Amino acid sequence: MPIHLDIFHPNRIVVVVARGAITSEDAIQAVREFVEKGMVHYRKIIDVSMVRTDMDVEQLKMLAELARSSPRATNRGPLAFVVDRMGNPLARVFAEMTEAERPVKVFTSLSEARRWLDEVSKV
Template sequence: MPIHLEISRLNRLLVIVARGQITSDEVRDLVRQMVDNDVRHFGKIIDVSNSNIEMSREQVEAMAVMLRAEKGAATRGPIAFVIHPERQGFADLFADATKADRPVRLFRSLHDARRWLLELPR
């Protein structure tokens, strides 16, 4: 699977790494794993710097609407995306669609993303 999910309950952190071509079905499966594991309130580092996620703006916005409607949606944790600086895509679209719901930022390095999450009030 080109998406790897690591859950750290001790640190209340998810680390998600996507590599290669990613389909909308794979993204939906990942979201379902987070809901099933009751970890949406954890902070998230999502590294999409070496991936291409095949989702349109409409699909991303529909996913954001669905996530808002889910039980427990009010307690979603912050997201730090690690992106490739020369590529626009899923991270930009998702950040734009959810910026009113939670803290979300785009970074060029894993180090900066982790530091930002650690500096946020808990």
């Protein structure tokens, strides 16, 4: 699968690394895994810096709705996207689409994303 999840339960963080061509079904499966394993309240880093996809805004809305379907959806953890220097427009669209629901931000550096998650988690 082009999407790999590393789950660190003691720190309540999930690091998602996506590489290559990603379909909407790949993304749906990853979100389902978050929901089914009860991890929507965990902090998340999603690295999409090396992703190609033909997903559109409607499919992003479907992903957001799937995440909202979790019993813990009201307590979703902060989300940090890591994109390449050109930026991933879908990551930014998803961040804007869900920013009222929990802290979310887009970065071009993994270290900046980790630092931000640590800072926002202290609040």
